[in-house]
Amino acid sequence: MDALKERILRDGRVLPGHILKVDSFLNHQMDIAFLDEIGREFFRIFGNLPITKIVTVEASGIGIAALTARYFGVPVVFAKKSPRKNLDPELFRTRVFSYTHGEPYEMLISRKYLSSEDHILILDDFLANGEAVEGLLRIAKEAGALVEGVGIVIEKGFQEGGKRLRSEGVNLHSLAIVDSMTDTSLTFRGGE
Amino acid sequence: MDALKERILRDGRVLPGHILKVDSFLNHQMDIAFLDEIGREFFRIFGNLPITKIVTVEASGIGIAALTARYFGVPVVFAKKSPRKNLDPELFRTRVFSYTHGEPYEMLISRKYLSSEDHILILDDFLANGEAVEGLLRIAKEAGALVEGVGIVIEKGFQEGGKRLRSEGVNLHSLAIVDSMTDTSLTFRGGE
Numbered sequence: 001m002d003a004l005k006e007r008i009l010r011d012g013r014v015l016p017g018h019i020l021k022v023d024s025f026l027n028h029q030m031d032i033a034f035l036d037e038i039g040r041e042f043f044r045i046f047g048n049l050p051i052t053k054i055v056t057v058e059a060s061g062i063g064i065a066a067l068t069a070r071y072f073g074v075p076v077v078f079a080k081k082s083p084r085k086n087l088d089p090e091l092f093r094t095r096v097f098s099y100t101h102g103e104p105y106e107m108l109i110s111r112k113y114l115s116s117e118d119h120i121l122i123l124d125d126f127l128a129n130g131e132a133v134e135g136l137l138r139i140a141k142e143a144g145a146l147v148e149g150v151g152i153v154i155e156k157g158f159q160e161g162g163k164r165l166r167s168e169g170v171n172l173h174s175l176a177i178v179d180s181m182t183d184t185s186l187t188f189r190g191g192e
Numbered sequence: 193m194d195a196l197k198e199r200i201l202r203d204g205r206v207l208p209g210h211i212l213k214v215d216s217f218l219n220h221q222m223d224i225a226f227l228d229e230i231g232r233e234f235f236r237i238f239g240n241l242p243i244t245k246i247v248t249v250e251a252s253g254i255g256i257a258a259l260t261a262r263y264f265g266v267p268v269v270f271a272k273k274s275p276r277k278n279l280d281p282e283l284f285r286t287r288v289f290s291y292t293h294g295e296p297y298e299m300l301i302s303r304k305y306l307s308s309e310d311h312i313l314i315l316d317d318f319l320a321n322g323e324a325v326e327g328l329l330r331i332a333k334e335a336g337a338l339v340e341g342v343g344i345v346i347e348k349g350f351q352e353g354g355k356r357l358r359s360e361g362v363n364l365h366s367l368a369i370v371d372s373m374t375d376t377s378l379t380f381r382g383g384e
Contacts (some may be wrong), residue, residue, distance in 0.1 A: 017254075024304065025267075028269065028272070028301075029268070031269045032228070032262055032266070032267060059251040059270065062258070066227065066254070067258055067259075070224055075222060075223050076221070076224060076255065077220065176321050
């Protein structure tokens with residue numbers, strides 16, 4: 001998605017340690033018109049599949065999922081990241097390691113909102129080691145839901161997540177794939 | 193908003209301890225078409241004001257804010273709830289007590305995304321004691337931003353937050369106000 005690559009080059013900030021900050025438009029401040037374009041692009045890619053539900057994880061995935069779901073006409077379910085006092089006791093749960101925060105967390109989805117009837121599209125803002133997506137795949141499997149696809153806004157192509165998911169046969173599409181990063185710059189992989 | 197009250201009566205679950213669970217359509221599974229109606233209603237109420245930005249707090253506020261912001265044509269900034277390793281060091285921060293989780297948390301917004309140029313609309317899913325909204329008001333004040341209004345989906349009218357905010361002169365509108373709750377039922381206040 002060329003508009004995304006241009007936006008990353010214009011507004012993203014590259015920091016030492018392979019950190020790409022896009023919080024001016026994607027995951028802290030959200031440029032809603034641009035997220036809506038992202039949603040339209042995900043619909044272009046996955047819109048022919050019989051999606052019944054979009055699944056993501058709090059917090060950065062929610063805005064993207066909400067605006068994409070308008071195009072599909074389906075609900076969103078977002079996984080929560082720690083046990084919550086007033087969340088339903090009947091939960092799917094799996095443990096996920098966050099490389100961003102350097103510690104594991106529990107990913108939770110109520111059993112009410114995912115079932116073997118569901119054909120789901122998993123969406124997230126970033127894919128690096130793939131821990132969050134793998135967590136959602138485990139929950140989907142436990143629920144008996146069929147994962148029709150995984151849509152990622154920005155994939156760090158030099159980390160292992162994307163390669164591993166594709167080798168497992170996951171129908172993964174990333175709107176921008178960062179091929180390499182130095183302490184101050186980045187390059188994209190050519191592609192969709 | 194009658195459609196909201198009907199939806200709460202149909203799909204909400206009342207639990208002992210004044211807990212109202214609406215996670216089948218509002219804050220775990222999100223009925224996107226319905227959230228879009230909520231966004232249209234917030235635009236009907238606040239659309240005449242010179243809003244430049246919608247501000248909310250992760251995670252439940254994000255979907256509502258994203259769909260509402262489409263009507264206003266403005267960006268969303270969502271406050272994060274704990275120090276994050278790769279969030280900008282230049283932060284507005286304030287401490288907020290969560291009655292839901294029984295402990296305090298830090299509410300954080302990057303100084304880049306809120307300024308004295310901004311006229312903001314604060315949105316959230318629930319208002320009870322008003323701690324989260326008060327936290328956002330403190331951050332807005334520190335940023336010099338003008339708070340044009342506060343929009344809430346469901347207010348627990350029998351708790352103190354709404355009364356206190358209105359007495360402080362805040363332009364607060366709640367789409368449904370729960371007047372009383374027993375262990376198994378609830379009643380609404382008549383209103384907008």
